[in-house]
Amino acid sequence: MFSEELRQKLSNPPRKSVNIVVKVDPKKLNFISMVVDGHGRIALPRTRSGKQGILDFLTSPDCVEELFLILEDIKKNYDPSLEIVGELGDNWLEAVT
Secondary structure (H helix, E strand, O other): OOOHHHHHHHHOOOOOOEEEEEEOOHHHHHHHHHHHHOOOOOOEEEEEEOOOOEEEEEEOHHHHHHHHHHHHHHHHHOOOOOEEEEEOOOOHHHHOO
């Protein structure tokens, strides 16, 4: 599900946070956001575009693998359309637009 390039980029991040952008089925957006948020604050979800089903997940570098496991499980068992479309890192100007 996740490209080797993305895994390589995130395997040893020299930054304070990781901001992953995910595209999901818009009808399942709220459920997916709540599932991730409910896993002990692994990531902070933020809806970027509800109509397009775009979510951001802000997480620490230490929690990236746990977030991937959660997203892989959601993709396998609930929303096969889930895909990672980007990683914004600490670029907050890009992250908030």
